[in-house]
Amino acid sequence: MRRSWPPRTVAPVDIATVPDRSLQAVRDHPAVVDAVWATLFLILAVISTRDPATTRFGTALTDDPQGWFLLLAVSVPYYFRRKAPVAVFVVSSLAVMLLSGLEYQEGATPLITLFGAYTVGARCPARVVAYTYAYTLVGLTALYLSNTSHFDVANLVSYTGLFAASFLFGWSLQSRAARLTALEERAEALEREHEEEARRAVADERLRIAQELHDVVAHSMGVIAVQAGAGMHVIDTDPAEAKRSLEAISSTSRSTLTEIRRLLGVLREDEGTSTALAPAPGLDDLPALAADLTDAGVETSLHVEGPVADVPKGAELTTYRIVQEALTNVLKHGGPGAHAEVVVTVVPDAVHIEVSDDGRGIDLSREGAAGHGLRGMQERVAVYGGDLDAGPRASGGFGVRAHLPYGEAPDRRADAARDAAATEAGT
Numbered sequence: 004m005r006r007s008w009p010p011r012t013v014a015p016v017d018i019a020t021v022p023d024r025s026l027q028a029v030r031d032h033p034a035v036v037d038a039v040w041a042t043l044f045l046i047l048a049v050i051s052t053r054d055p056a057t058t059r060f061g062t063a064l065t066d067d068p069q070g071w072f073l074l075l076a077v078s079v080p081y082y083f084r085r086k087a088p089v090a091v092f093v094v095s096s097l098a099v100m101l102l103s104g105l106e107y108q109e110g111a112t113p114l115i116t117l118f119g120a121y122t123v124g125a126r127c128p129a130r131v132v133a134y135t136y137a138y139t140l141v142g143l144t145a146l147y148l149s150n151t152s153h154f155d156v157a158n159l160v161s162y163t164g165l166f167a168a169s170f171l172f173g174w175s176l177q178s179r180a181a182r183l184t185a186l187e188e189r190a191e192a193l194e195r196e197h198e199e200e201a202r203r204a205v206a207d208e209r210l211r212i213a214q215e216l217h218d219v220v221a222h223s224m225g226v227i228a229v230q231a232g233a234g235m236h237v238i239d240t241d242p243a244e245a246k247r248s249l250e251a252i253s254s255t256s257r258s259t260l261t262e263i264r265r266l267l268g269v270l271r272e273d274e275g276t277s278t279a280l281a282p283a284p285g286l287d288d289l290p291a292l293a294a295d296l297t298d299a300g301v302e303t304s305l306h307v308e309g310p311v312a313d314v315p316k317g318a319e320l321t322t323y324r325i326v327q328e329a330l331t332n333v334l335k336h337g338g339p340g341a342h343a344e345v346v347v348t349v350v351p352d353a354v355h356i357e358v359s360d361d362g363r364g365i366d367l368s369r370e371g372a373a374g375h376g377l378r379g380m381q382e383r384v385a386v387y388g389g390d391l392d393a394g395p396r397a398s399g400g401f402g403v404r405a406h407l408p409y410g411e412a413p414d415r416r417a418d419a420a421r422d423a424a425a426t427e428a429g430t
Contacts (some may be wrong), residue, residue: 034053041081044115048078051110052102073098077112077288081119088126089135094121097140098148098376113162117169124173132170135217139166165264189214226255233375251298286311286320286347288325293345296330301360303330304341310348318409321383322347322354328380329358329393329403336401353389357402364401380405 050072076098080091096116123135125149140163147159235246283293289305296303314322317382333343341362348355377393380403384391389407396402 012263022300033187037084038082040084040118043076044081044118045075045078048113048115050223052108052112067107069100069105071108073102073105074112077102077115081115084119084122085126087388088119088122089131090122093137096117096142100142103146104149104151107153109153115302117165120169121173122167124170124175125177126173129174132174136170140141147350154419163410173241212270226295226299226334227252231257232299247298251295255295283320284323285316286322289345289347290322292323292327292330297335299334300339301330301334303333303345304343305345305347307347307349311349313351314349314354314408317408318354318387318407321387321407322356323406324383325356325380325403325405326358328377332365332377333358333362336365341400354409355408356405356407359396359400359402361400364399366394 015047022225052070076094080094084091084192096119101117102112118133120139124132127135143159143162143166146154147156169236230248230251231320234252237248238245286307293305310315326347330343330345333341337343337360341360343358343360346355346357380393381391384405384407387407389405391406392402392404393400
């Protein structure tokens with residue numbers, strides 16, 4: 004009876020990732036890599052120095068203990084190549100010089116010391132590299148002056164150039180790696196900075212939207228609550244007045260929904276959705292705001308003076324929100340029969356706002372009396388570098404006064420004027 008085995012699935016090997024894996028394995032096991040190099044150097048040194056036929060290049064290493072010791076001194080230190088590159092090179096090169104000076108065959112041992120020179124250049128500071136090369140020049144010169152039979156001027160010149168090239172090659176790789184590391188660190192720093200800026204922008208946007216929602220909802224809910232209470236009291240005795248209250252509630256709720264849709268539309272912009280948005284309220288919407296308060300039982304007068312068309316849209320929105328929040332406070336805290344007055348004066352590069360009432364006002368001595376409304380107004384004015392003064396009036400009631408500069412800062416204008424005067428004086 005034959006047994007059937009289920010087929011096995013063999014995961015395909017991505018050839019493109021093999022070099023990356025190999026390089027990562029080399030980086031993760033540096034001691035193993037050094038051991039492999041040292042073993043290869045030892046084998047190469049033994050094989051290249053045991054040819055009795057090449058007596059022209061010195062005595063072959065057969066059973067000479069002194070020669071074997073020097074041969075081991077050439078290759079074995081490379082097991083510690085990364086830990087002590089200078090010491091490894093000095094020991095190895097000194098052993099090669101002694102081999103040559105004692106008339107032994109050098110074989111491939113000079114090539115091994117070239118690898119050591121490269122290691123010094125790749126892993127040591129420039130000053131250490133320079134000192135090590137100076138030591139190499141002294142050793143080569145001493146070897147030449149020792150009248151070794153197979154080390155002439157041509158060997159001196161060629162080895163001087165080869166060692167210089169090895170040191171420079173290692174140093175260039177070290178410099179390139181340092182530049183790449185610096186670039187990576189700079190890129191990471193820039194990325195962190197961009198992420199931090201993005202987080203700050205998100206936080207600022209959330210704060211702005213929270214202020215917008217507070218202003219819209221607090222004002223609208225206050226108007227709706229007052230109108231609903233008034234309609235409830237007169238619905239049996241004066242149906243027409245109750246109807247007007249319901250109409251005011253309907254109008255206020257619709258305008259509030261439009262404002263909320265506009266804010267939600269801002270939140271959805273990143274998702275690529277398109278929403279029909281109403282324009283942000285401005286100075287032209289102040290009469291409707293005053294009318295809403297009058298309909299809610301707080302008689303409100305409005306005076307707007309100055310070149311309104313010169314005010315930027317952002318300053319218009321801030322002015323509208325400050326007036327809206329101030330009138331909402333009148334509606335909440337003014338009490339029955341309160342009257343409010345709004346005066347908005349537009350002057351060059353600034354808007355003056357004053358909202359006052361003759362009601363009970365807000366007792367700011369109580370903890371938490373200021374609430375989010377006054378803090379929101381302060382933050383809005385602070386964006387423009389303006390001033391806000393809010394508190395009880397001496398004649399009764401409560402007053403809010405704000406100065407909202409939107410043009411060039413006064414100190415900059417003064418500096419510009421002084422520069423212009425200096426220029427005229429110079430001409």
